[in-house]
Amino acid sequence: MNQRRSRFQIHGWLLLMPAAIFLIAFTYYPTLATLAKSFFSQGNAIKPSRFVGLENYEFLITDEVFWKVVGNNVIYAATTIPISIALALLMAVWVNGRLPMKSLVRMSFFTPTVLPMIAVANIWLFFYSPDIGLIDQITSSFGIASHNWLGDPDTVLGCIIVITIWKEAGFFMIFYLAALQTLSPELEEAARLEGASRWYYFRRVMFPLLMPTTLFVLINAIINSFKLVDQLFILTKGGPDNASSLLLYYIYEVAFSFLDQAYASTLTVVLLLALAIIAIGQFVFLDKKVHYR
Amino acid sequence: MSAIELCGITKRWGDTVAVRDVSFKVEQGTFAVLLGPSGCGKSTSLRMIAGLEDISDGQLLIGDVDMTTAQPAERKLSMVFQSYALFPHLDVRENILFGLKIRKIPAAEQEIRLTRVAELVGLSALLERKPAQLSGGQRQRVALARAFIAENPICLMDEPLSNLDAKLRHEMRIEIRALQQRLQTTVVYVTHDQAEAMSMADKVILIREGQIEQEGTPDELYNKPATTFVAAFVGTPPMNLIDPKKMGQIPALTDTSDGSPILGVRPENITLVTEGGLESELLSADYLGADTIITARIGQEELLIRAAGRVNVLKPRPARIRWQKEDVHFFDRNSGKRTDRTKAVDF
Numbered sequence: 001m002n003q004r005r006s007r008f009q010i011h012g013w014l015l016l017m018p019a020a021i022f023l024i025a026f027t028y029y030p031t032l033a034t035l036a037k038s039f040f041s042q043g044n045a046i047k048p049s050r051f052v053g054l055e056n057y058e059f060l061i062t063d064e065v066f067w068k069v070v071g072n073n074v075i076y077a078a079t080t081i082p083i084s085i086a087l088a089l090l091m092a093v094w095v096n097g098r099l100p101m102k103s104l105v106r107m108s109f110f111t112p113t114v115l116p117m118i119a120v121a122n123i124w125l126f127f128y129s130p131d132i133g134l135i136d137q138i139t140s141s142f143g144i145a146s147h148n149w150l151g152d153p154d155t156v157l158g159c160i161i162v163i164t165i166w167k168e169a170g171f172f173m174i175f176y177l178a179a180l181q182t183l184s185p186e187l188e189e190a191a192r193l194e195g196a197s198r199w200y201y202f203r204r205v206m207f208p209l210l211m212p213t214t215l216f217v218l219i220n221a222i223i224n225s226f227k228l229v230d231q232l233f234i235l236t237k238g239g240p241d242n243a244s245s246l247l248l249y250y251i252y253e254v255a256f257s258f259l260d261q262a263y264a265s266t267l268t269v270v271l272l273l274a275l276a277i278i279a280i281g282q283f284v285f286l287d288k289k290v291h292y293r
Numbered sequence: 294m295s296a297i298e299l300c301g302i303t304k305r306w307g308d309t310v311a312v313r314d315v316s317f318k319v320e321q322g323t324f325a326v327l328l329g330p331s332g333c334g335k336s337t338s339l340r341m342i343a344g345l346e347d348i349s350d351g352q353l354l355i356g357d358v359d360m361t362t363a364q365p366a367e368r369k370l371s372m373v374f375q376s377y378a379l380f381p382h383l384d385v386r387e388n389i390l391f392g393l394k395i396r397k398i399p400a401a402e403q404e405i406r407l408t409r410v411a412e413l414v415g416l417s418a419l420l421e422r423k424p425a426q427l428s429g430g431q432r433q434r435v436a437l438a439r440a441f442i443a444e445n446p447i448c449l450m451d452e453p454l455s456n457l458d459a460k461l462r463h464e465m466r467i468e469i470r471a472l473q474q475r476l477q478t479t480v481v482y483v484t485h486d487q488a489e490a491m492s493m494a495d496k497v498i499l500i501r502e503g504q505i506e507q508e509g510t511p512d513e514l515y516n517k518p519a520t521t522f523v524a525a526f527v528g529t530p531p532m533n534l535i536d537p538k539k540m541g542q543i544p545a546l547t548d549t550s551d552g553s554p555i556l557g558v559r560p561e562n563i564t565l566v567t568e569g570g571l572e573s574e575l576l577s578a579d580y581l582g583a584d585t586i587i588t589a590r591i592g593q594e595e596l597l598i599r600a601a602g603r604v605n606v607l608k609p610r611p612a613r614i615r616w617q618k619e620d621v622h623f624f625d626r627n628s629g630k631r632t633d634r635t636k637a638v639d640f
Contacts, residue, residue: 186374186378187380189343189365189374189378190372190374192345192365192366193343193344193345193366193370193371193392194366194391194396195365195366195392195395195396196391196395205382208382209381211382
């Protein structure tokens with residue numbers, strides 16, 4: 001009996017192994033290694049790496065660039081997430097209705113998602129260029145002076161935010177569109193017979209029924225706000241004066257430009273912690289408010 | 294004053310005509326059934342009354358007021374949908390009160406009406422449940438409660454029982470009818486099930502290919518079908534429609550032979566006899582418990598016979614059958630319309 005049970009267990013573990021190997025090799029081991037590395041100093045040929053305890057974390061607290069970058073990322077997340085989700089919902093409701101050339105409109109909303117971020121960044125680089133860029137050409141025809149959009153610390157983050165919203169909204173729209181099409185049209189008809197306005201129907205029926213989609217999209221949007229930094233490589237490299245740098249881009253710079261992998265590990269641990277707290281919070285607090293069918 | 298009056302209502306989608314020049318009246322407090330096979334335009338007609346579908350041509354009067362282009366909410370009517378259209382994220386209470394909250398009825402009155410309606414349909418114990426936690430019959434009751442709480446004079450029902458099993462369907466049929474009579478609501482009810490129509494309706498409007506085939510009480514449709522289509526659609530099993538010319542050598546069934554009409558006899562009006570009548574061959578029997586449906590053949594024509602109790606037809610055998618002349622209907626061979634010129638004779 002005992003033998004049979006242990007055979008069962010071996011069988012089970014063998015079935016789990018392929019997935020487990022990948023998870024351990026590419027997720028758990030790197031995470032733990034990063035955590036370990038954050039307690040050591042950066043070694044080089046002369047000075048080998050040594051255990052420094054929380055020294056890296058102490059430095060982090062006093063690191064002005066880190067706080068600047070965190071601030072940027074909070075602004076970036078707080079604007080891109082709600083605006084792109086709201087836009088996505090609006091576009092989905094619009095293209096879900098009766099509309100001439102519906103598929104053309106749907107496709108054009110979705111196109112930004114299909115394009116690689118690097119290509120998108122190059123397109124927008126042309127829009128934002130001072131004097132010769134599309135925006136300046138249009139504004140100059142109204143007699144407005146040209147502006148170096150990406151060179152001005154006051155406008156650069158806004159420019160990055162606009163690109164991200166433009167790219168993400170179409171992607172999220174697809175999820176909302178799919179969810180909207182599972183809603184029975186009879187629900188709307190029943191509401192219309194009761195005299196519900198379109199807004200009332202949206203507020204009391206459609207939006208609550210879309211909550212599972214909203215939660216999914218929200219999680220994606222938050223993750224993206226921390227991990228989508230491709231455009232920075234093309235457009236600004238985090239500048240000017242870190243005005244457009246985001247946390248992940250800063251980690252990349254520290255690790256591969258300044259070659260301080262120990263401090264980069266410390267930053268990574270902070271990023272992971274922040275994401276973990278957000279994820280737990282979402283599932284604990286929002287899950288209760290979501291109606292799943 | 295009629296509760297609802299349709300005058301030459303037509304519905305077109307591009308080149309296809311779903312409903313063609315339909316006119317009928319439904320009196321206050323009447324249970325009217327729109328009956329017909331799938332795709333005949335009965336649901337479209339109902340949706341035009343509700344205002345969920347635009348009317349291409351014609352005029353719609355509700356309580357003598359022209360409502361042809363009015364918004365659904367202005368028409369003061371409730372509707373029960375085939376899928377019930379309950380809001381899955383709201384509990385039973387909120388589902389039922391949905392319309393009252395939109396119209397901002399005072400909370401105290403909402404409660405009074407809710408208690409009354411919930412009691413009426415037997416949902417009082419289930420008000421906190423979500424639709425997913427209810428059985429099909431209970432969901433149906435929620436949909437009815439939501440329709441009746443509005444206290445509108447008119448209630449439209451679009452195949453409300455088609456998602457229920459046979460036993461429950463029968464129970465709900467009785468319940469809906471009882472509710473309608475108690476509340477004196479005017480009901481327009483769409484179904485393709487003729488048994489439902491026969492048992493519930495004060496008035497049946499039989500629709501075929503977007504046009505009214507016959508309009509009348511269940512009795513009239515059953516006893517005086519206007520066309521062969523009505524004759525074949527109403528009653529289970531349907532009326533036998535036979536061509537006397539194809540029955541071979543038989544005694545005269547009619548007083549004349551001019552026009553040679555189609556002859557209709559209901560299976561329940563044919564009896565097996567030991568002598569006299571017509572000679573036939575019994576082919577098979579379908580035992581249903583209380584009675585047996587027998588398939589018989591005379592010449593080239595097959596007909597169905599409903600016989601009480603159990604009749605065995607293990608292999609084809611000859612038998613004599615007969616019917617009374619009062620039970621015979623005649624229809625014009627070409628138009629399919631009822632004709633009373635020809636008279637049946639006993640044989």
